[in-house]
Amino acid sequence: MSTSASPAGDVVVHSDADVLAAATAARLITALTDAQAARGSASVVLTGGGTGIAILEQVRRSPAKDAVDWSRLDVFWGDERFVPADDSERNEKQAREALLDHVPVDPARVHAMAAADGEFGDDPDAAAAAYARVLATVASGADAPTFDVILLGLGGEGHTASIFPDTPAAHEAERSVVAVRDCPKPPPTRVSLTFPAIRRATEVWLVTAGAAKAGAVAAAHRGVGEVELPVAGARGTGRTLWLLDTEAATELPWSQRV
Numbered sequence: 430m431s432t433s434a435s436p437a438g439d440v441v442v443h444s445d446a447d448v449l450a451a452a453t454a455a456r457l458i459t460a461l462t463d464a465q466a467a468r469g470s471a472s473v474v475l476t477g478g479g480t481g482i483a484i485l486e487q488v489r490r491s492p493a494k495d496a497v498d499w500s501r502l503d504v505f506w507g508d509e510r511f512v513p514a515d516d517s518e519r520n521e522k523q524a525r526e527a528l529l530d531h532v533p534v535d536p537a538r539v540h541a542m543a544a545a546d547g548e549f550g551d552d553p554d555a556a557a558a559a560y561a562r563v564l565a566t567v568a569s570g571a572d573a574p575t576f577d578v579i580l581l582g583l584g585g586e587g588h589t590a591s592i593f594p595d596t597p598a599a600h601e602a603e604r605s606v607v608a609v610r611d612c613p614k615p616p617p618t619r620v621s622l623t624f625p626a627i628r629r630a631t632e633v634w635l636v637t638a639g640a641a642k643a644g645a646v647a648a649a650h651r652g653v654g655e656v657e658l659p660v661a662g663a664r665g666t667g668r669t670l671w672l673l674d675t676e677a678a679t680e681l682p683w684s685q686r687v
């Protein structure tokens with residue numbers, strides 16, 4: 430493992446994707462336990478994607494998961510693929526199978542985004558507006574909670590959550606949640622938190638593995654703008670932490686990897 434800091438955030442590089450997932454799971458358990466010790470409850474925003482789901486599987490396998498009081502945890506999603514509830518592409522379904530179905534969460538505190546066959550029908554704008562209301566309700570009047578940890582994946586073209594490069598979502602400065610259409614990565618219709626909501630988090634963790642992500646990781650650390658490269662716009666009020674495997678870190682300048 431190596432660590433370093435850059436204006437884009439702190440960087441931790443693990444030897445491979447499996448170590449990254451296991452180490453991030455341990456880090457997440459500790460962060461949630463610390464938040465609950467300090468304030469009685471905790472909140473986490475989950476991500477979809479290969480690394481995000483692998484982290485949840487590692488949490489499930491860890492005996493240390495019993496240190497978390499799962500009944501005092503609010504669970505949110507950073508983005509959702511707008512597909513039917515039983516579609517295997519759905520981030521919520523994957524997260525439930527990987528972890529949430531295996532720990533005693535309070536169902537009332539698991540705040541999933543609506544599915545395409547849910548109460549808003551095939552209307553992602555209505556689903557996004559409803560999720561914004563959920564965030565405001567949990568936040569007791571603010572637009573969104575001050576999440577303890579947001580986990581975010583990223584795409585090789587620079588998207589994070591479902592904020593894709595040079596799209597309206599990347600310009601959104603008011604709403605906390607938006608519908609996203611015509612995504613370059615399938616499925617094409619999604620619901621996503623925006624930068625204003627993401628930036629209310631205390632800690633933003635950008636988690637990714639593989640050589641396909643190396644260019645986007647390096648570009649964010651070179652200072653490319655957030656409209657062109659949305660992952661560059663994800664930051665926390667307390668800490669922005671890049672959790673990478675060696676392959677995802679290969680294009681970072683040497684000085685940022687050691």
Ligand SMILES: O=C1O[C@H](COP(=O)(O)O)[C@@H](O)[C@H](O)[C@H]1O
Pocket residue numbers: 476477478479480481507508509510520581582583584589590591614637
């Ligand atoms: O579609 C999505 O992909 C990204 C990244 O996924 P990965 O498998 O390439 O790591 C993820 O962050 C996002 O939540 C998800 O909806």
